[in-house]
Amino acid sequence: MYSKVIVMGRLTADPELRQTPSGASVTSFRVAVSRPFVSKNGERSTDFFGVTAWRSQAEFVVKFFKKGNMILVDGRLESREYVDKNGANQRVVEIVAENISFTGESKQDSSQTPKSEDFVTSDFKELDDEDLPF
Numbered sequence: 001m002y003s004k005v006i007v008m009g010r011l012t013a014d015p016e017l018r019q020t021p022s023g024a025s026v027t028s029f030r031v032a033v034s035r036p037f038v039s040k041n042g043e044r045s046t047d048f049f050g051v052t053a054w055r056s057q058a059e060f061v062v063k064f065f066k067k068g069n070m071i072l073v074d075g076r077l078e079s080r081e082y083v084d085k086n087g088a089n090q091r092v093v094e095i096v097a098e099n100i101s102f103t104g105e106s107k108q109d110s111s112q113t114p115k116s117e118d119f120v121t122s123d124f125k126e127l128d129d130e131d132l133p134f
Contacts (some may be wrong), residue, residue: 003076005095007049008103009033011069015053017062027058028094031071051075053097074099082115 011040018026028050036044053061065071075097084090084109 003078004074005077006074007031007033007095008070008072009049009050011065011067011071012048014067014113015058015061017058019048024055026052026054027062028052029061031073051093051097052093052094053058053100057100061097064102070103070105072101072103073097074101104118 012030012032015027015029020026031049032052033047033049035047038044040107061071073095075095077093077098079091079093081089
């Protein structure tokens with residue numbers, strides 16, 4: 001079984017970073033994606049997709065993206081159920097981000113442009129020559 005989703009659209013609000021009780025970074029945001037066709041009356045419909053990003057992906061989004069920025073999200077669909085404050089059962093389908101990228105949009109503020117040192121994370125370990133496959 002396989003679930004893969006790729007969406008490119010604009011953030012509907014500034015993403016906010018939260019921490020789980022165990023210290024994992026997480027953010028949830030919505031992406032507005034225009035449909036590729038125009039209706040008979042000349043209007044274009046838009047879909048709004050909920051996205052959740054974890055750990056370094058969450059930190060990346062919060063650091064470099066703001067409301068209205070174009071974003072590319074590659075992830076998987078997940079559904080979950082919960083009981084709302086009124087006691088009603090609710091079901092949510094959302095995208096769990098696996099990769100998040102810039103789109104190359106030229107309107108991005110130059111102060112938001114990342115530098116190579118911004119992408120250094122502690123998730124990587126140093127490799128010895130013996131670890132290389134060639």
